[in-house]
Amino acid sequence: xxxxxxxxxxxxxxxxxxxxxxxxxxxxxxxxxxxxxxxxxxxxxxxxxxxxxxxxxxxxxxxxxxxxxxxxxxxxxxx
Numbered sequence: 476x477x478x479x480x481x482x483x484x485x486x487x488x489x490x491x492x493x494x495x496x497x498x499x500x501x502x503x504x505x506x507x508x509x510x511x512x513x514x515x516x517x518x519x520x521x522x523x524x525x526x527x528x529x530x531x532x533x534x535x536x537x538x539x540x541x542x543x544x545x546x547x548x549x550x551x552x553x554x
Contacts, residue, residue: 502543510544514551 481489517532524531532552539545 499543503547506544506547510547511551513539513548514554517548517552 481492484492517535520531521528536545536549536552539548
């Protein structure tokens with residue numbers, strides 16, 4: 476049995492997966508502008524931090540919470 480074939484999973488498990496996807500999508504919609512703003516602030520420090528920027532930026536992103544928001548900001552910085 477393939478673990479990726481959702482049709483073969485129990486209905487409760489499929490529903491839980493769909494609920495989590497919906498929660499994460501709503502979180503993304505509500506926080507995207509803020510994440511872009513935080514990423515822009517981190518990127519704005521690149522010239523000032525010079526060679527230490529990468530480590531500094533990593534520390535700034537690591538200090539964010541929850542992990543979902545941290546990942547959003549990390550993706551925006553990496554763009």
